[in-house]
Amino acid sequence: MTSSALALPRPAWRPAFVAERIPVVVVVAILIVLWYLAAILMNAPQVRDAFERNEVKYTLSDVITGTLSAERPLVPAPHQVVENLVETVFDYPPDSPRSLVYHSWVTLSATAVGFAIGALFGIVLAVLIVHMRTLEKSLLPWIICSQMVPVLALAPIFIVVLGAIGLQGLLPKSIISAYLCFFPIAIGMVKGFTSPDPLQIELMRTWSATPRQVLWKLRWPSAVPYLFASLKVAITISLVGAIVAELPTGGEAGIGARLLAGSYYGQTIQIWAALLASAILASGLLAFRAAR
Amino acid sequence: MDLGPSPQASINPNENAERKATAAGGACSLALTVDARGVSLTFHTRDGEVQALANVDLQISDGDFVSFIGPSGCGKTTLLRVIADLERPTKGTILVNGVTPEQARLRRQYGYIFQAPALYPWRTIERNVMLPLEIMGFDARERRERTERYLKLVNLSGFERKFPWQLSGGMQQRASIARALSFDPALLLMDEPFGALDEIVRDHLNEQLLRLWDQTGKTVVFVTHSIPEAVFLSSKIVVMSPRPGRIIDIIPCDFPRDRTLEIRETPEFLKIAQRVRAGLRSGHSYDE
Numbered sequence: 076m077t078s079s080a081l082a083l084p085r086p087a088w089r090p091a092f093v094a095e096r097i098p099v100v101v102v103v104a105i106l107i108v109l110w111y112l113a114a115i116l117m118n119a120p121q122v123r124d125a126f127e128r129n130e131v132k133y134t135l136s137d138v139i140t141g142t143l144s145a146e147r148p149l150v151p152a153p154h155q156v157v158e159n160l161v162e163t164v165f166d167y168p169p170d171s172p173r174s175l176v177y178h179s180w181v182t183l184s185a186t187a188v189g190f191a192i193g194a195l196f197g198i199v200l201a202v203l204i205v206h207m208r209t210l211e212k213s214l215l216p217w218i219i220c221s222q223m224v225p226v227l228a229l230a231p232i233f234i235v236v237l238g239a240i241g242l243q244g245l246l247p248k249s250i251i252s253a254y255l256c257f258f259p260i261a262i263g264m265v266k267g268f269t270s271p272d273p274l275q276i277e278l279m280r281t282w283s284a285t286p287r288q289v290l291w292k293l294r295w296p297s298a299v300p301y302l303f304a305s306l307k308v309a310i311t312i313s314l315v316g317a318i319v320a321e322l323p324t325g326g327e328a329g330i331g332a333r334l335l336a337g338s339y340y341g342q343t344i345q346i347w348a349a350l351l352a353s354a355i356l357a358s359g360l361l362a363f364r365a366a367r
Numbered sequence: 368m369d370l371g372p373s374p375q376a377s378i379n380p381n382e383n384a385e386r387k388a389t390a391a392g393g394a395c396s397l398a399l400t401v402d403a404r405g406v407s408l409t410f411h412t413r414d415g416e417v418q419a420l421a422n423v424d425l426q427i428s429d430g431d432f433v434s435f436i437g438p439s440g441c442g443k444t445t446l447l448r449v450i451a452d453l454e455r456p457t458k459g460t461i462l463v464n465g466v467t468p469e470q471a472r473l474r475r476q477y478g479y480i481f482q483a484p485a486l487y488p489w490r491t492i493e494r495n496v497m498l499p500l501e502i503m504g505f506d507a508r509e510r511r512e513r514t515e516r517y518l519k520l521v522n523l524s525g526f527e528r529k530f531p532w533q534l535s536g537g538m539q540q541r542a543s544i545a546r547a548l549s550f551d552p553a554l555l556l557m558d559e560p561f562g563a564l565d566e567i568v569r570d571h572l573n574e575q576l577l578r579l580w581d582q583t584g585k586t587v588v589f590v591t592h593s594i595p596e597a598v599f600l601s602s603k604i605v606v607m608s609p610r611p612g613r614i615i616d617i618i619p620c621d622f623p624r625d626r627t628l629e630i631r632e633t634p635e636f637l638k639i640a641q642r643v644r645a646g647l648r649s650g651h652s653y654d655e
């Protein structure tokens with residue numbers, strides 16, 4: 076809040092709550108205006124073509140209203156996306172495949188399970204790496220390599236292989252999600268476990284503490300701030316992982332499936348609504364983390 | 368590998384008081400806490416080899432207060448770390464309480480106090496002092512009792528629930544001393560513990576440390592680069608010189624155990640300080 080740096084006292088009638096949100100509101104307003112401009116400009120040729128094809132006389136305002144209400148626009152206008160979002164969230168029962176709540180729930184459960192697996196795996200990996208020098212040398216390059224392979228290419232392989240051994244539905248998606256999100260946690264925790272300063276470690280040595288005592292009484296507490304930072308990164312990544320994993324499943328359910336179906340049938344509004352839904356989910360997950 | 372409470376050395380202040388008279392002479396008939404013979408240590412660094420210790424012979428008797436003094440880089444901290452098994456000598460033998468430094472460490476026979484307090488910031492003062500007790504497997508009641516007792520000893524009663532950052536540097540260092548005392552080791556290794564503190568706090572802590580030494584009969588090995596501090600505290604001063612780190616003089620310092628700050632004005636005090644200074648100077652001229 077840079078405005079507080081000004082010498083002028085803040086007027087009493089403007090509560091801090093409002094003042095803190097003004098920058099956010101301004102940015103959102105600017106984005107929406109830009110979005111509308113983009114929608115008008117991008118959709119205009121399409122609308123104009125339609126008028127000319129039907130040999131109807133048209134004015135500028137006709138074109139503008141046309142661009143903002145097209146059924147399959149290149150760029151849907153914000154109000155169309157919100158309308159679609161509201162409709163798909165509230166107009167269908169949450170267990171209907173037309174409901175966005177249903178799809179969000181499918182993705183969210185895969186995200187949660189994937190995040191849990193990834194976090195656990197990342198932490199265990201970090202503990203092993205910190206305690207065994209050889210592992211650091213032998214494992215770390217592979218861990219880094221694992222993140223260089225595009226997950227979009229790996230996802231179908233995972234799904235097919237896991238499907239062949241009878242794993243279907245939630246678990247393969249969670250595994251792909253975990254595959255993506257363990258990385259920041261492992262790296263963050265290695266950093267965290269090695270963060271105690273040499274004196275603190277040598278103290279443990281003078282008391283001839285066991286490695287396990289050093290882990291629980293020194294390394295773990297020192298790593299907790301790093302853990303929270305990396306969990307924050309990991310939870311959004313695991314959502315992306317879950318959505319990506321839904322793309323090659325053939326699009327049965329989930330936000331990824333919704334995206335795929337939307338692009339199949341040229342339903343741009345549906346794609347954008349699904350995108351908005353995933354953004355809302357990700358912010359919700361982050362806020363949930365932050366509140367804890 | 369919980370060893371449980373470490374074997375405690377019997378503490379008998381009277382015995383130590385008698386001993387004091389002869390201890391200063393470095394008589395070998397007494398039980399030796401530290402016995403170093405021909406200890407050398409060479410560090411292999413990127414810039415080549417650095418000889419941190421060269422052929423060090425040193426005997427420290429039970430109940431001694433020995434100060435290592437010398438310019439920085441003379442190996443005084445390294446020698447202390449060798450005693451604590453934080454470094455291994457490359458040559459020579461060293462015994463601590465009659466066993467190797469490693470065995471002494473595993474038996475938890477010494478408390479080490481670093482230049483910085485190195486308290487764990489997520490633990491309160493009380494829980495910091497308890498930490499070694501937790502590690503050594505003392506039961507909860509014993510832990511509480513000892514923590515209370517040693518925090519009182521270093522005048523930190525009432526600060527149990529404070530976090531380290533809420534205390535001044537001197538108080539933090541006192542807490543770290545209480546932590547080292549909590550498991551009652553017979554040997555205290557102190558590496559410039561008061562180096563970062565101002566003169567007034569340092570004097571005060573010096574007096575407290577002397578009283579503690581007098582009352583408990585512990586053996587103290589103390590690294591410093593302050594001549595008055597070394598002379599005031601010690602029963603024996605080891606003057607060291609750099610490149611390579613070696614001992615150039617061992618000075619007995621035979622003031623009564625319950626000495627006060629006033630002795631710093633006496634001629635005897637000044638004479639010893641003079642000898643320390645001369646030793647330090649000779650070590651330097653040898654160098655240049």
